[in-house]
Amino acid sequence: MSKALEAPKRITIFAGHYGSGKTNIAVNYAERLALLGKRTVIADLDIVNPYFRTKDSLERLQGLGIRVISPEFANSNVDLPALPSSLYGVVELRDSWAVLDVGGDDRGAYALGRFTPYILEENNYEMVYVVNFSRPLTADPEGAVEIMREIESACGMAFTAIANNTNLGRETDVATLRRGMELASQLSRLTGLGIIFTSAEKGLADSVPGEELFGLELQKRYFDIN
Amino acid sequence: MSEKVLMKGNEAIAEAAIRAGCRHYFGYPITPQTEVAAYMAKRMPKIGGTFLQAESEIAAINMVYGVSAAGLRVMTSSSSPGISLKQEGISYLAGSDLPALIVNVQRGGPGLGGIQPSQSDYFQATKGGGHGDYHLIVLAPASVQEMADLTVKAFELADRYRMPAMILADGTMGQMMEPVVLPEESGVTVEKPWALTGTKNQRSHNIVNSLYLVPEKLESINLERYKRYEAIMKNEPSCESYLMEDAEICIVAFGIAARVAKNAITAARAKGIRVGLIRPITLWPFPSEAVAEAAKRVKAFISVELSMGQMIEDVRLAQSCQRPVYLCSRTGGMIPSPEDVMESIEKLTGGEL
Numbered sequence: 140m141s142k143a144l145e146a147p148k149r150i151t152i153f154a155g156h157y158g159s160g161k162t163n164i165a166v167n168y169a170e171r172l173a174l175l176g177k178r179t180v181i182a183d184l185d186i187v188n189p190y191f192r193t194k195d196s197l198e199r200l201q202g203l204g205i206r207v208i209s210p211e212f213a214n215s216n217v218d219l220p221a222l223p224s225s226l227y228g229v230v231e232l233r234d235s236w237a238v239l240d241v242g243g244d245d246r247g248a249y250a251l252g253r254f255t256p257y258i259l260e261e262n263n264y265e266m267v268y269v270v271n272f273s274r275p276l277t278a279d280p281e282g283a284v285e286i287m288r289e290i291e292s293a294c295g296m297a298f299t300a301i302a303n304n305t306n307l308g309r310e311t312d313v314a315t316l317r318r319g320m321e322l323a324s325q326l327s328r329l330t331g332l333g334i335i336f337t338s339a340e341k342g343l344a345d346s347v348p349g350e351e352l353f354g355l356e357l358q359k360r361y362f363d364i365n
Numbered sequence: 366m367s368e369k370v371l372m373k374g375n376e377a378i379a380e381a382a383i384r385a386g387c388r389h390y391f392g393y394p395i396t397p398q399t400e401v402a403a404y405m406a407k408r409m410p411k412i413g414g415t416f417l418q419a420e421s422e423i424a425a426i427n428m429v430y431g432v433s434a435a436g437l438r439v440m441t442s443s444s445s446p447g448i449s450l451k452q453e454g455i456s457y458l459a460g461s462d463l464p465a466l467i468v469n470v471q472r473g474g475p476g477l478g479g480i481q482p483s484q485s486d487y488f489q490a491t492k493g494g495g496h497g498d499y500h501l502i503v504l505a506p507a508s509v510q511e512m513a514d515l516t517v518k519a520f521e522l523a524d525r526y527r528m529p530a531m532i533l534a535d536g537t538m539g540q541m542m543e544p545v546v547l548p549e550e551s552g553v554t555v556e557k558p559w560a561l562t563g564t565k566n567q568r569s570h571n572i573v574n575s576l577y578l579v580p581e582k583l584e585s586i587n588l589e590r591y592k593r594y595e596a597i598m599k600n601e602p603s604c605e606s607y608l609m610e611d612a613e614i615c616i617v618a619f620g621i622a623a624r625v626a627k628n629a630i631t632a633a634r635a636k637g638i639r640v641g642l643i644r645p646i647t648l649w650p651f652p653s654e655a656v657a658e659a660a661k662r663v664k665a666f667i668s669v670e671l672s673m674g675q676m677i678e679d680v681r682l683a684q685s686c687q688r689p690v691y692l693c694s695r696t697g698g699m700i701p702s703p704e705d706v707m708e709s710i711e712k713l714t715g716g717e718l
Binding site for chain 1 (some may be wrong): 369370371372373376380396397400403480540542543547
């Protein structure tokens with residue numbers, strides 16, 4: 140079992156630069172919680188990019204008894220940037236383990252802001268910064284911090300941990316992962332935040348000797364070139 | 366920078382444009398191309414460039430006209446409905462012999478359509494779209510790497526031939542993430558003696574214009590422009606040929622459809638059916654010669670498209686209808702699956718088509 144799940148908080152929030160892998164991580168994290176026998180709910184707060192959604196994994200998640208909350212009209216004719224009212228239940232009722240999948244960058248994080256007072260009041264949360272150091276705007280710790288601060292000011296909440304999801308898609312190798320881990324350590328020193336886990340696609344996750352990585356089952360794939 | 370990074374197709378276009386020396390971007394957000402604008406909004410202020418979200422697509426394309434007339438590399442991007450709005454400006458660019466890059470990350474249509482990927486703006490891109498006798502150079506990337514590489518090429522071709530160029534991508538190309546090696550920063554400045562840069566009392570003034578009320582003059586300008594188009598049709602067609610050496614069936618497909626087709630070709634070859642692919646990289650000029658050459662050897666063509674069948678007409682024309690051309694397509698934001706393509710191949714070999 141990953142360290143991340145030894146003492147989970149009631150609410151785990153995944154935010155970060157867009158394209159950093161937040162949705163994939165949130166979906167996999169929710170699955171692990173459910174497999175630990177916890178009553179789990181996952182909420183899609185992304186009202187910025189309607190192309191990739193938690194809902195894409197609906198069957199998989201519901202099969203594990205996970206409740207999925209998506210923008211009500213997601214993937215429909217009225218894909219409005221509106222959040223469902225049931226989200227208040229997640230922060231107010233406190234009756235299940237919640238995973239929040241936040242939209243990318245500061246623009247995505249504004250949507251989280253309206254729940255910030257409830258989350259801070261309960262004070263049983265982990266706010267995780269998902270980072271991929273192979274993304275050009277977060278290619279180094281300084282770039283990663285810049286986006287981190289933008290997100291924090293947008294949602295009014297500070298990050299409490301880092302999830303290192305450095306990858307190059309299908310070309311990810313051990314060197315990519317090692318480089319990511321080194322940069323994540325630097326980011327950790329720079330911000331004082333701990334690294335909750337380093338993730339990699341299942342199959343690659345066991346390839347770094349001496350390291351326990353968080354294995355990911357990926358959502359969506361496009362057709363390979365060859 | 367030769368190190369690989371993981372990028373969205375839309376971001377790759379934006380970063381490649383910057384590296385090609387583009388410092389002016391004008392646009393208006395629309396799914397699925399918004400990341401081009403978002404990336405430009407973040408990067409341009411840091412490098413002394415201009416990012417401007419215009420009040421409309423029409424305003425944006427006319428801003429492009431202005432910067433291009435001043436001799437600088439400039440671009441706009443949008444998705445299908447937004448590109449329709451830009452057509453008047455695009456015709457003016459063509460009529461004024463102005464280079465510029467227009468990116469269309471296509472979505473399903475017609476009308477407001479949907480936000481899912483499509484290739485149904487093929488006619489609009491390659492046959493006109495705006496009014497008058499003109500062409501655009503139209504490039505069709507099939508990977509995030511090509512989104513970057515063809516952006517650089519589009520700027521180069523546009524400057525060389527003094528005309529607007531278009532990247533015709535689709536929602537999958539814009540949204541998908543792949544490893545990419547970004548092009549080197551271009552230090553090249555292209556001489557543009559026609560540009561409106563101020564005479565400084567050293568030369569007679571330049572005029573950029575598309576209005577010619579004397580028909581003899583307009584005709585001669587159009588004829589002159591078509592000589593350039595002829596040179597482009599001769600020199601610039603580009604395509605990838607895949608397993609065509611022994612092919613009996615030739616699939617023609619561009620962009621995401623070509624990737625789907627390659628998967629189907631692998632499956633077909635495993636069953637002993639000899640299928641190959643011609644993937645146009647330039648849609649205008651269309652790689653007619655490669656298709657005509659293939660017609661000498663193959664029994665039939667299959668045009669795989671995300672539309673009701675638009676490129677299929679060029680496949681027929683390229684080989685003067687010597688071989689039959691069948692269509693395998695989905696529309697409205699749907700993507701044909703490798704199985705759909707395989708079904709077409711098997712129907713064809715089974716004599717059902």
